[in-house]
Amino acid sequence: MMAHKRPMIPIKSAQEIEQMRLSGRLAARTLAMIEPCVQPGVTTDRLNDLCHQFILDHGAVPSPLHYRPTVQNPGGFPKSICTSVNHQVCHGIPSQRVLREEDIVNVDVTVYLNGFHGDTSKTFFVGGSTSRSRKIVQVAEECLQRGIQAAQPGSHFGDIGVAIEYHARQSHCSVVREYCGHGIGRAFHEEPAVLHYGTRDKGLALLPGMIFTIEPMVNLGKADIKLMPDHWTVVTKDHSLSAQFEHTLLITEQGNEILTVVTSPPDSCSG
Numbered sequence: 001m002m003a004h005k006r007p008m009i010p011i012k013s014a015q016e017i018e019q020m021r022l023s024g025r026l027a028a029r030t031l032a033m034i035e036p037c038v039q040p041g042v043t044t045d046r047l048n049d050l051c052h053q054f055i056l057d058h059g060a061v062p063s064p065l066h067y068r069p070t071v072q073n074p075g076g077f078p079k080s081i082c083t084s085v086n087h088q089v090c091h092g093i094p095s096q097r098v099l100r101e102e103d104i105v106n107v108d109v110t111v112y113l114n115g116f117h118g119d120t121s122k123t124f125f126v127g128g129s130t131s132r133s134r135k136i137v138q139v140a141e142e143c144l145q146r147g148i149q150a151a152q153p154g155s156h157f158g159d160i161g162v163a164i165e166y167h168a169r170q171s172h173c174s175v176v177r178e179y180c181g182h183g184i185g186r187a188f189h190e191e192p193a194v195l196h197y198g199t200r201d202k203g204l205a206l207l208p209g210m211i212f213t214i215e216p217m218v219n220l221g222k223a224d225i226k227l228m229p230d231h232w233t234v235v236t237k238d239h240s241l242s243a244q245f246e247h248t249l250l251i252t253e254q255g256n257e258i259l260t261v262v263t264s265p266p267d268s269c270s271g
C-alpha cells in the first residue's frame, strides 16, 4: 500500500501567535461593538456598514469582502460580514432586509490585520425571543463550548467533532455537515478542515501552536441544507431555525486559548 502523506498543519511561531491575538481581539471587539445595534428595525446592511467602518478605523480590512470569486459570483462575497437570519445557516449576505422582533441573526466577523486573519461569530436575539429560538441559540453555544473543551494538546480533531455532535444529538438538534471550521492565519481558510462531527481518537493530533476555528452550525430540525440561488446563502431544507457560534482557538502546552476575546470595554456602535 502507498504511504499516505500526512497533511501539514502549520504550527505558529511566538511572533505569529502575538499577531493572531491582535487579529482575534479586533474581530471580537467588532462583534461586541455591533451587539447593541442588533435591534428590531435595523437592516443587515446597516450592521454591515457599521462593522465595515469599525474594522477600517482600526487599521484592518474585512476578510469576507470580495472573498473567493467564482463563475457564479465573479466579484466574490459582496459584503464585509455575514448575517444569517432564522433558518439561514451561514454566509447570509447583508441587504435591505429589516430585522424583526423575535428574529435570530448570526453575525460573522473576520478581519485581516497586519497580515493575519481573526474569525468569530455569534447568534443574537433581535428584541425578544421564543422558546424555539432560546433553545437553538443555547444548544449552538454549548456545542461550541464542548468543542473547545475537547480541543486539548494530544487529543485529536475527531474528539472535537464527537463532543459537538454528541451534545447536539442529546439536545434533539442536528449538526450541519457540509461546512466546517478551519485552520486560520496568514490565509482566511487553511488546513485542516475542522469537522463538527467525528469519531473519538480519529483525525490528526492537536499540537501546541496550531490555530483554527470551531464554528458549529446547529439546526432545530434536520441537518439537511440547501444553497440559495445567490450561491452564498445556506439555509435549512426544512426551514427550521439554525444557530452558530465561532471562535478562533490556539492550542497551547496546557490546553487552549481563545483568541477572539475582548480585553477592553465595549466600543459604542452609534458613534
Ligand code: MF3
Pocket (backbone or CB within 6 Å): 063, 064, 065, 067, 068, 077, 081, 082, 091, 108, 109, 110, 119, 213, 215, 232, 246
Ligand atoms: N467567516 C466565515 C467562516 O467562518 C466565512 C465567510 S466567507 C464569506 O469561515 F465569503 F462568505 F464571507
Ligand code: CO
Pocket (backbone or CB within 6 Å): 108, 109, 110, 119, 120, 121, 215, 246
Ligand atoms: Co466566520
Ligand code: CO
Pocket (backbone or CB within 6 Å): 119, 181, 182, 213, 215, 246
Ligand atoms: Co470561520
